[in-house]
C-alpha cells in the first residue's frame with residue numbers, strides 16, 4: 001500500500017517515513033510540540049481560533065464544516081468545564097486515513113488536541129477510537145504517557161498556566177458512534193443513539209458541557225497551521241478549501257493507499273490513471289465513490305476528460321462530495337446493482353434503530369435487494385427502491401438515513417442499465433459477472 | 437427486569453488485584469463513572485471469554501448502575517459478545533472494498549477448512565467465524581481480524597499460513 005503526497009509537500013505525512021516516527025523523540029527532533037509552545041507562550045486562545053479561521057480548514061470527518069467557526073461557537077463565559085473530543089471512530093466504508101495518522105504520528109494528533117483545548121479553554125480531551133483499532137489505542141496510550149513524562153500533558157504544560165489531560169476511549173463496533181452526538185452518548189456510557197440538534201455539542205455536548213468534536217485529520221492539521229500561519233495553510237489549497245487532504249484509495253487501482261493532495265488538485269482522472277497507477281488487469285474504469293460509501297457514485301464518463309477538481313466545490317460540481325475522502329474505484333467487471341446491495345446491507349446493519357424511517361426503511365431495502373438478487377426482480381422494482389429511499393431521506397432522525405439513501409438513488413439514476421438487467425424476468429437476464 | 441439469581445449476582449466478587457487496578461484506572465479518566473462501561477466490558481470479556489450475566493452484574497455493581505443499565509449498553513455494541521466465542525474469533529470484512537477484491541473467496545476458503553459457516557464455532561471451541569463490516573483496511577483488502585490482530589492483503593494461501601501459525 002502506498003502512502004505519499006502528490007502535488008504538494010507532505011504536510012500530514014511529513015514524518016511518516018522516519019525511523020521510529022511515532023516516538024516523542026523523533027517528533028520533537030522534527031519540530032514537534034513547537035506549535036503548542038508558540039500557542040501557549042505567544043498567542044491568546046482567540047488568536048489561535050482566528051488563525052484556524054484564516055486557514056480555511058474544514059472538518060475532515062465528512063461534513064466539511066469550517067473548523068475555526070465551529071470553535072468560535074463555544075461560549076467563553078460558560079462556567080461549565082469544556083471538552084475536546086477527537087473523533088477516531090473511522091468506520092465509513094472506504095476510509096482508513098486516520099488509522100495511519102495515529103499509527104505513524106500519534107504525537108501530531110496529541111499536539112493538535114492540546115492546541116484545540118487551549119483555544120477552547122478545555123482541561124480534558126478524549127480520543128474516541130473505534131474498538132477494532134485496539135492497537136492504535138495502545139499506541140496512543142503510550143504516546144500520551146511519553147508526553148506526560150515530558151511535561152506536555154497534565155499539569156502546567158511547558159511550564160505555563162495551561163493544564164490539560166488527554167485520554168483515550170474505546171468504541172465497541174458501531175458505525176453510528178462516528179456521528180458526533182451518538183459518539184458523545186457512547187462516551188457517557190450509554191447506547192450510541194444520536195441526540196437532537198440543537199443544542200449543538202459546542203453549547204451542550206459531553207455531560208451537557210460545551211464540547212468540540214473534531215476528526216483526527218482535522219486536529220492533525222492544527223499544529224502546522226499554528227506554526228506556519230493560517231494564510232500559508234490556506235494558500236496550499238483553494239480560497240474556500242484550505243490546505244491538503246488525505247484520500248484513502250481502495251478498490252480496482254494498481255496502487256491503493258493514502259494520498260495527500262492539495263485541496264483543488266487537478267484532476268481526478270490523472271489521480272486515478274497516473275498517481276494511483278490506473279486500473280489493473282487491463283480493465284476499464286467504470287465507477288468511483290469518491291468520499292466514502294455515503295456519497296453519490298460517479299460514472300467514469302463524468303470523470304474522464306472532465307477535469308474534476310478534487311475539493312469540496314469541485315466534487316459537488318461533478319455530482320458528488322468529498323465526504324471522508326474514502327475513494328473507492330470500480331472497474332468494468334463490477335455490477336453496480338451488486339455493489340449497491342453490499343452498501344445497503346452495511347447501512348441496515350449499522351442503523352441504530354432509534355427512528356422508524358431508517359430502521360424499517362433499510363430493512364425493507366435489503367429485503368428488496370435480496371429478492372431481486374434471487375432473480376425475482378420486477379420492472380417496477382426500480383421505482384419501489386426509489387420510493388423506499390424517499391421515505392428515508394430527509395425523514396430520518398440523523399444523517400445516517402440520508403447516507404443510506406444516497407448511494408442507492410445515485411446508483412439507480414446513473415447506472416440504470418445495471419439495475420434494469422436484474423429487473424427483467426429471469427430468462428431475459430444476460431449473465432453479468434458478479435462482483436469479485 | 438427481574439433481579440438475577442443471587443448466585444449469579446455474586447459470582448464475581450472481584451478480579452485479580454492487577455485487573456481491578458486496570459479497571460480503576462479507566463474509571464479515573466471520567467468525571468462520571470458510567471463512562472468507563474465499554475472499556476470495562478472489554479476487560480471482563482477478556483477475562484471470561486465473553487460477557488455473561490455474572491459479568492453484567494459485576495459491572496453494574498462496580499459502576500453503581502442497575503443490571504438493566506448495563507444490559508442495554510451491552511446489547512447495542514457488536515463487539516460485546518453475549519455468547520461464548522471461539523478462542524480465535526476470525527472476523528472477515530464483507531464491505532465493498534473487500535468484496536471487490538475477493539472477500540467471499542476468503543470466507544469460502546476458511547469455511548471449507550474449518551467446517552463452519554459464518555456465525556458458527558468449531559465443536560472444539562477453537563474458532564468462530566464471522567462476517568464483519570469495514571475494518572478500515574480497505575486499501576489492503578481483503579482483510580480480517582483474529583481477535584484484535586489485523587491480517588490484510590489476504591489470499592487463500594496466506595490464510596492457510598495464518599491459521600497454521602496459530603497456537604493450539
Ligand SMILES: Cc1cc2nc3c(=O)[nH]c(=O)nc-3n(C[C@H](O)[C@H](O)[C@H](O)COP(=O)(O)O)c2cc1C
Nearest residue numbers: 059060061087089090091178179180214215218399
Ligand atoms: C453516520 C455518521 C458517521 C460518522 N462517522 C464519522 C467518523 O467515523 N469519523 C469522523 O470524524 N466523523 C464522522 N462523522 C461526522 C461527525 O458527526 C462530525 O461531523 C465530525 O466528527 C466533526 O469533525 P470535523 O468537523 O473535524 O469533521 C459521521 C457522521 C455521521 C452522520
Ligand code: SF4
Nearest residue numbers: 353354355358396398
Ligand atoms: S437515522 Fe438511523 S442511525 Fe440515525 S437515529 Fe435514525 S435509526 Fe438511528
Ligand code: FES
Nearest residue numbers: 529534571573574
Ligand atoms: S471494506 Fe473491508 S476493510 Fe474497508
